[in-house]
Amino acid sequence: MQKVPMLAEGYEKLTADLKAFRAERPLIVDAIEEARAHGDLSENAEYHAAKERQGQVEAQIADLEDKVSRAQIIDPASLSGDRVVFGATVTVLDEDDKPLKYQIVGQAESDAKVGRVSYESPLARALIGKSVGDEVEVTVPSGEKFYLVDKIEFI
Incomplete structure (x- = not known):
C-alpha cells in the first residue's frame, strides 16, 4: 500500500470532506424514499437524480477513505x-531573475495561486532532489521554462 504524503x-481538509459526505448519506x-413514494420509478426524475447523487457520494467517500487510510x-x-523534498518551500529565479516561491505539497492542499504545488x-x-544553485528545466504548455534554485526552506 503506497502512502500518500x-x-x-491537507489531512484535516480530507477528513472534513469525508465527514461532510458521510453526513449527506x-x-x-x-430523498430516494420520498421519490419512491411518487410512484412509477421508470419515469421518476427525482428518483434517478437521487440515485445518481448517491453513487457520486459513495464514490467520493470511498476515495477519501482510501486517501485518509494511506495518509x-x-x-x-x-x-x-x-x-x-516534499514540504520544502523553494525560491527559484526564472529566466528574468524574478524570484518565485513554491511549497511542495500533497495533491489535496495544492493551490498554484498561493504558490503551493503538488x-x-x-x-x-x-x-x-535539487540543491541551491541547480538549474531546472520544466516543460509547460507554452514550451520550456528554466529556473535556478535560489533558496530552500523548511517552514
Whole structure:
C-alpha cells in the first residue's frame, strides 16, 4: 500500500470532506424514499437524480477513505537538508531573475495561486532532489521554462 504524503492541513481538509459526505448519506436515502413514494420509478426524475447523487457520494467517500487510510502526514518544520523534498518551500529565479516561491505539497492542499504545488506536478517533479544553485528545466504548455534554485526552506 503506497502512502500518500500530505501536510497536516491537507489531512484535516480530507477528513472534513469525508465527514461532510458521510453526513449527506441519510439525506440522500430520505430523498430516494420520498421519490419512491411518487410512484412509477421508470419515469421518476427525482428518483434517478437521487440515485445518481448517491453513487457520486459513495464514490467520493470511498476515495477519501482510501486517501485518509494511506495518509503520511509530514511536518515541514521537522525537515532539514540541502535538497528539495516534499514540504520544502523553494525560491527559484526564472529566466528574468524574478524570484518565485513554491511549497511542495500533497495533491489535496495544492493551490498554484498561493504558490503551493503538488509533488506530482511537472514543476515539483523537476525540483525534487535539487540543491541551491541547480538549474531546472520544466516543460509547460507554452514550451520550456528554466529556473535556478535560489533558496530552500523548511517552514
